[in-house]
Amino acid sequence: MNIKDIVNRDIVNLTNCESEPIHIPGSIQPHGFLLGIKKGDSRIEFCSANSAEYMGIGPEKVLGKDISEIFAEEQASRFLLYTSEEVIDTAKPFVFELNGTSFNTTVHQSGGNVIMELEPFPDGTLHLPNLYTQTRNFVSIMEKSSGLLDLCQEIADETRSITGYDRVMIYRFDEQYNGEVIAESRREDLVSFANQKYPHTDIPAQARELYIRNPLRMIADISYTPVPLLTIDDSAEKGNHSLDLSLSILRSVSPMHIEYLKNMGVGATLTISLLQNQKLWGLIACHHYAPKVLPHYTRLSALLQGHFLTSQIAVREVAEEYNIGEEVDKALVDALALLHETENFMEASHQSSSLLKLANASGAAIYYEGRLYTNGVVPSEAELLDLFRFLSNAYPNQTFETDNLSDVYPDAKGISKYAAGVVYHSMLSGENDGIIWLRQERIETINWAGNPDKAILPNEDGVRLSPRKSFELWMEIVKDKSAPWRKSEINAASSFSYALQKHINYRVIRTQEDQNRTLNEELRLANKELSNLNWISTHDLKEPLRKIQIFASKVLDREDPDLSVQVKDSVERMRFAAEKMQLLIEDILAYSKAGTMEKTFLLTDLNDVMRNVVSELQDTIDEKGATLHADKLPTLEIIPFQVHQLFVNLISNALKFIKTDERPDIRITTDVVDAADIPAEKTALGRYHAIAFHDNGIGFEAEYENRIFDIFQRLHPAHKYPGTGIGLAICKKIMENHAGFIGARSVFGEGSVFTIYFPVA
Incomplete structure (x- = not known):
């Protein structure tokens, strides 16, 4: 049987120090020994090289064996039952008896393996802690400490009392993971590290990650010799034999960290993680200046102190923030009151x-x-x-x-x-x-434990890294x-x-409202003046015009034989101008009424409106010899008299603007269209009834399609096609009153199409 070790021999140099695989060192510390079995099996796959020192059996006689061949069968059976539980209680280790020695055996799973770490009892007893007394002491500490820093100091003192370490520090990280000693309990002869800062390079990222995964870490003797982990060298299996020891208490430590601690003069350490929201808030760092093995249950008591402190960190920080927040909120209320008053x-x-x-x-x-x-x-x-x-x-x-x-x-x-x-x-x-x-x-003076710019230095060979050797106070002034x-x-x-x-x-809105109020008042006065003008137009101007027309007619009728041709022509021109002016006044009045009269909408059949319009224009239709065809029109909510006026204007234009010696042909069609189909109307939404008036008249140029609806806009000479240029402007105003649109398209000399759009429903 060939045995090989799984020691990680990668050299830490200037290029890979931040990625040193410290979780798979392939070795352990010698204050206990390690066995590893496959999950669900009892065959020993891994064994530390120091097994003979504790069991009297070397690795060559342990590897490949069933644990029942190493330990008593009754113990082996109980252990397999212990490891079969879904959650292993790591706080209460399994106890093996071997050759009269008891071993606390902490167990955890690592990938597909079950790791057993066996430590002999220092004095043959369990040393169970008095949890009641410890909890009572913590409650007392919690009640008397006024703030987080006071609480940290009390926890440091209590942890040192429990563990017996020479120095216990509470270490807090900033956002860049530089650490600061915020509380310290120490032997009186030791130099204080209180308020000193340590650069983030002292604890690299991968080490911080392990502190999150495993909250307790012990180094029993800084000068220990690492014990290799061994396994059977099976050349047929080409799998990776590295073993993840992230959760191990015996895990060997990075040579860089050991050198760092030696430079500090430390002999043994215990580190407890302080977590907040799954992030590393700080550490309880315990230093001893000689080797020190801390029993399992004493370690748990120290870990409990860490849990106590962790439970209070957020509470105390929130309380401090709350006190400041109260003062801030009071000032905010005062400032807001002043702002509004x-x-x-x-x-x-x-x-x-x-x-x-x-x-x-x-x-x-x-x-x-x-x-x-x-x-x-x-x-x-x-x-x-x-x-x-x-x-x-x-x-x-x-x-x-x-x-x-x-x-x-x-x-x-x-x-x-x-x-x-x-x-x-x-x-x-x-x-x-x-x-x-x-x-x-x-201006802040930061007390660094050594120059942070020289936290990691190249060794004499210029390749291997060494941690700094000086921890003397190095002050930095931050401005x-x-x-x-x-x-x-x-x-x-x-x-x-x-x-x-x-x-x-x-x-700004209030100022704008004041301006709008002023403008509205001016507009009201202007509208009042316009109303007066309308009254003058309908009454005061009509009467003089009527008299001019009457007297002109009398002059022409009674005095005709005695008048010269020149006088007759002048009087005739005067009478014609008076008639034209009267027509203009009536059209202006009609345009004004289209925008100002009360708008009462009624459900109306447009076919009835069309019949009334045709009846009103029948004499002109007969005189012109015109033909008129209309599709069946819809029933809509309209202002009846305005739509009647609309139809009259559109049909009258089709009868008026006709080519010489040609009879008018008028077609009225209807359809339902989408808003997108209405040309040049970006505000249109939904669907519309489109009613189109087609004629075969003289038409107009395309450039006038929009201008034709402007008031007083005329495209043809008055003597040939009489009118005031207001009719189509009235049509547009009527369609605006109905939330609709009107459009025109034409080919000069071939006719025009005027389309009105009423919104559906």
């Missing part, structure tokens, strides 16, 4: 402290309609205008917030003492209009940054900006 809020913003408090800002500025309104500590007017111009172009119709304006705005360094951080909201009222809250620069904006402050600024925009819109 003050006629000119822009001027009042100079004195409003609530405008600053609602975002905890040191300054604020509003740019509106070419004017700048400021509050608090702000840059000069020219610098503010440049900033508004930049933000308006970079973030049009958007919001933007940052605690490091110099990252996006080239000129920010010159104004950082006023505006290192900003919250910006654009406004739609005009170019560059907007509102900005400003926060002053907060051009403000305190970060809290969510409650950003939300309050958004709420106020929205209210301000509504307030501006309301004022």
